[in-house]
Amino acid sequence: MYKQLVLLFSLICTYPLFAQQVVLQDTVSTVETKDTTLYTFDHLYDIGDGIKDIGRFIRHDTTTKIPKKRSGLSILPNINYNPSIGFQVGSKIVSGMYLGDRENTSMSTYATALNYTTRGIIFGYLMHDIYTSKNKWNLKGGVIIAKMVGLDYGMGMGNIVPTDVPEEEVLNNPERTRFVNQYTVYGLNERLYKQLSPGMFIGAGVFIDLKRNIHTVGNHPQTPLGTYSDFTGYSAKNYNNNGLMFNWQYMTRDNPNSAYKGIYTDIVLRMSQAWMGSSQSSYQLQTDFRKYWQLSSSRPNHVLAFWHWGSYNLGGNLAYLDLPGTGKDTFARVGRGYTNGYFKGNSFFSTEVEYRFPILRNQFLSGVVFANLQTANDRLGTKLFQQWQPAGGTGLRLLFNKATRTNLCIDYAFGRFGQRGLFLGLNEAF
Template structure:
C-alpha cells in the first residue's frame, strides 16, 4: 500500500507542478486559474479492502480572483477487492463576486459496510443487545446500493457574508442484505431489520427525498484550506411523502468552523475548530439515513473510526486540530495533530446524548502542491477507542 500511495503522490505533484503559473490573469466570462489534480487512488482499509482508481480534484475561479472565492471539486472513481464500486463527486462553487454558492454531493455506491447498532455504547464484537432480546448488537455486515443527489443553491444577502437558499436531497438505499460471522444455527434479528420493522420501513429498499432551507455564513479566506476566520451552516430538511419519502420526517443540521491564526508571519500555523450536529426533529427516518459518523458531505468526521461505526437519531461531534508548517521558509510540507469526540443517542435503547462520548486522536502529514490555491494532499492516521484506527488519504484539509 505504501508504494502505491507514494506513486500516487508523485504523479499528482508532478502533474500539478508542471501546469502551475505564478501569473494571475482575469479573463471575463471564462473559468480562471483552473488546476486539476488527477490523483491515482491506491489504498486499503477494513471497510473496503484494497481500493484502486482515481480521486481527481479541481480548483478554479468563476470570476475575478480578487473578488471571487475559489471553487473546488473532489471526485472518487474506485473499485475495491471486496467487489465494491464507489463513484462520487462533491463540489463547492462560487459564482462571480460570490453572489451565489452551489453545493453538490452526488454519489453512486455498490458497496458493503459494517454496522453496529444505534447509540454510542454499541460494542465492537457481535453480541445480543441486552435491551432488545434477540436483536444483534456490534459488528454486522451489510451489502447495499446507494444513490444520492444533493444540490443546494444559496444567494448572497447584499454585500454581506451571509447567504440564504434552498436545496433538494435524495437518498435511495436498495438491495440491502445483512450477514454475520456467527454459526449457522444462531439466527437473531439484525439491528437494521429490528429498527426498520419497528418503525414501518421496508428492509431491503427505502427512499428519503426532501427540500432544505439553508442559511450560511461564509467568512473563510479560502474554503479548500482556510487560514483564518470562520464558517457556519444551518440546514432544516423536510422529507414529505409527496416528494417520494417513505414517511414524513424532518432533520436539523448545524455546522460551525473557526480558524485561529497563531502566527501572522506564518498563517499556516493555526488552530482549527469544528462543531457539528445532526438531529431528527420530527417523524422517523430509515436506519441508513440516520446521522452517522463519517457520513458528512466530504466524509471527514470521526478520524480513528470506520464509516458508520456509530449511528443514532441525534449526533453531536467536535474536533480540534493544530496545523503547522514543517519548513522554515517554505509551505510545501506541513503537519497536524488532531483530537475529536462524538456522541449519539438511541431512543430504542433509551440512550441520551452525551451519556457516552467516543474520542479519537491522531497525526497527519501535508503536501501543498499548489501554493496559490492551497491545494493540499492530506495523509492522516487516527486512533479511536477499543482498537479502532484508520488511515486517511484526501485532497485538501479535513475541514
Template sequence: MRRFNLFLISFVIIFWAKAQKADSVDFYQPNKVYHFSFVPLPAVASNPANGWMFGLAPSASWYMDDPANTKMSNLVGNLLYTTKKQWIFSSRHNLFLSENKLILMGDWRYFITSQPTFGLGSSTPNEPAQNPNQPLAYWGEQQMDFNLLRFYEAVLKKIGDSPFYLGLGYHLDVHSKIENFLDEDADQDLTLQFAHDAYNISKGFDTDKYSLSGVSFNFIMEKRDMAVSPYEKNFAWIQYKINPEFLGSSQSSSTLLLDYRHYFNLNPKRKRHLIGVWGMGNFLVSGNLPYMNLPSIGWDMFGRSGRGYAQGRFRGENMVYGEAEWRFPLQKEKDTFGATVFVNAASFSGARPESSLGATPQYERLFEKINPGYGLGLRVMINKQKRTTITADYAFGQKGNSGFYLNINETF
C-alpha cells in the same frame, strides 16, 4: 473495526501528486473561468471492508470570475473499483459564482458497496453479540451490502454585501439491494435480527429498499479566506430539511443540521500555523428516518468526520460531534510540507423506546457515552496559490479502532 491502508503506497501517491504540479492547467478566460487547476490523483489502497481499491480521486479548483472579488470553487471526486467487486463514484462541489453572489453546493454519489454497521448509539461493541437494550436484535459488527444513489444540490444567494447566504436545496437518497450478514468466523444466532432490520421493522420501513426525498432551507455564513484550506476566520451552516412522502420519501420526517468552523491564526507571518475547531450537530426533529439515513460518523458531505473510526461505526437518531486540529509548517520559510495533530469526539443517541419486536428497547441519550479519537498527519502542498494539499493522517479511536486516511485538501 480496524481500518487499514498501506502506508508505502499512500506516500508514493503523495509524492507522485507533488510531481504533477507542473501539469496543472492554469489559464485566464475573460468573463469565464480563471486559473483552473486539476489534480488527477490515483487511488490505490486497501481496507477490510473494500479489499483493494483502484481508480482515481481527482480534484479541481478554479475561480468562476475575477479572483479579486470571487472565492475559489472546488470539486473533488472518486472513481473506484475494489477487489470485492464494488463500485464507488462520487462528486462533491462548492461553487462560488461571480462576486460570490451565489453558492452552489452539491453531493452526488452512486455506490455499489458494502459496509459494517454496529447498531445504534455510542455504546455499541466491536464484536457481534445480543443487544442488551433490544434483546431480540444484534449489536456489534454486522456486514451490509447495499446500493446508494444520492443527489444533493443547494443554491444559496448572498444577502446584500454581507457574508450571509440564504437558499433552497433538493436532496435524494435511494438505498436498495440491502443485505445483512455476519463474517464467516462469527457465531450466528438465528433467533436474532440484524440491527438494520430490527430498527426498520420497528419503524415501519422496508428492509431491502427505501428512499428519502426532500427540500432544505439553508443559512450560511461564509467568512473563510479560502474554503478548501482556510487560514483564518469562520464558517457556519444551518440546514432544516423536510422529507415529505409526496416527494418520494418512504416516510415523512424532518432534520436539523448545525455546522460551525473557526480558524485561529497563531502567527500572522506564517498563516499556515493555526488551530481549527469544528462543531457539528445532526438531529431528527420529527417523524422517522430509515436506518442508513440516520446521522452517522463519516457520512458528512466530504466524509471527514470521525478520524479513528470506520465510516458508519457509530449511528443514532441524534449526533453531536466536535474536533480540534493544530496545523503547522515543517519548513522555516516554505509551505510545501506541514503537519497536524488533532483530537475529536462524538456522541449519539440510540433508538427511541418503541418496538414491534416484543421488547421495549432502552433509549441511550446524547452524552451518556462519548467516543474520542486522536491522531497526527502529514501535509504536502502541491499548489501554493490555491492551497491544494495532499493530506495523510493516522488516527486512533477506542477499543482498537484506528484508521489511515488519504485525502485532497484539509479535513475541514
C-alpha cells in the same frame, strides 16, 4: 543514481528554508479583505514542482525557464485507504477556479471520481461548490452512484444498558459485534444560496436518495438493520429518502480546501417528504461550524482549527442506513479514529480540534495533531450529550497543488474498542 535522487530530494525540501520571504496577495476572504500573509507561488513547492525538478535532473536540464501560470486542475490516481473502505484504487479530478475578482469572490471547487475498494465498494461521483462573481449566488451539491459495503456496529455509543427486550440489545450491540451491510445507492443533492450580505447566504434545495438491494452479509438470526427496520416500519431491502432543504450559511474562510483563517457555518433543515416519494416523512436539523485561527503571519499554514458537525431529530424516523453518525458528513471525515457509522443515533453530535503546523517553509511538508469527541442517543434511554467517545491522531501533509492549496493528507487515528487505522485522502478533513 540512488544517491543522486536522495540528494535531489533533500535539496528540494531544504532549499526554500533559506529563501527570502516575500509577501504577496494570493486568496482573499468573502468579506472583501485582502490576505497579505501568503507566499507568492514562486516560494511555495508542491508535488508538481517535485516531478518537474526530477525530470529536469534526469535529463540534465540546467536551463532556467519562466514558470507558467499554475493550473487549478489536479488529475491523479485516486489511491486511498481507511478502515471503512479498505484499500482504494481509481482516478480523481479536483479543480478550483475563480468566477470573479479574487478580492470579493470565493474559489469555486469541483471534484469527480470513479473508484473501487478492496471491500467491494464501487462508486462514482461528481460534486461542485460554485460561487458566482462577488458571491451573489452559491450552488453546491452533486450526484453519486455506488455499490456500497458498510461496516455496522449497531446504534448508540456502545454502552451497556440493561433491557428485557432482546431485540433492543441487538440494536444497541454493546459487544460491538461487526456486521457488514451491502446496498446500491443513487443520490442527488443540490442547494442554491443567495447572498444576503458579505459572507451570509440563505437558500433551499432538494435531495433524492434511492437505496436498493439492501442486505446484511452472512447468516444472522437478528441484525441491527433488520431489528431497526421492524421497529420503524421501513423495508429492510429497498427504500427512498427524498425531500426538501432550507439552508442558512455564513462563511469568511479564505480557502475551502485548506483554510488559514475565518469561519464557515452551515445550518440545514432536511425534510423527507412522502409526497416526493420518500418512504416516510421525517425532519432533521443539521449544523456544521468551523473556525480557523491563524497563529503566525510569517508562517500562514500555522493554524488552530475547530469543527463541529451535528444532526438532530425533529420528528419522524430516518431509515437505518441514513441515521447520522461517524463519517456521515458529506465527505465522510467526521470522527477520524472510527469506521464510518461506528456510532449513530436519531441525533448525533461531533466536535474536533486540530493543530496544524508547518515543517518546511515552502509548505511542501507540514503536520497536524487532532482530537475529537462524539455522542449520540439510542433507543434504550441514553440521551444526546450523556455519553461521549473520544478519538485522536496525528498526520502529515504534502502540498499537492499550491494553486488551490490542495494537500495530500496522511493521518493515523485511534479510538476505543480497538478502533484505529490509517486515513489517506486529498484536502483537509475540514
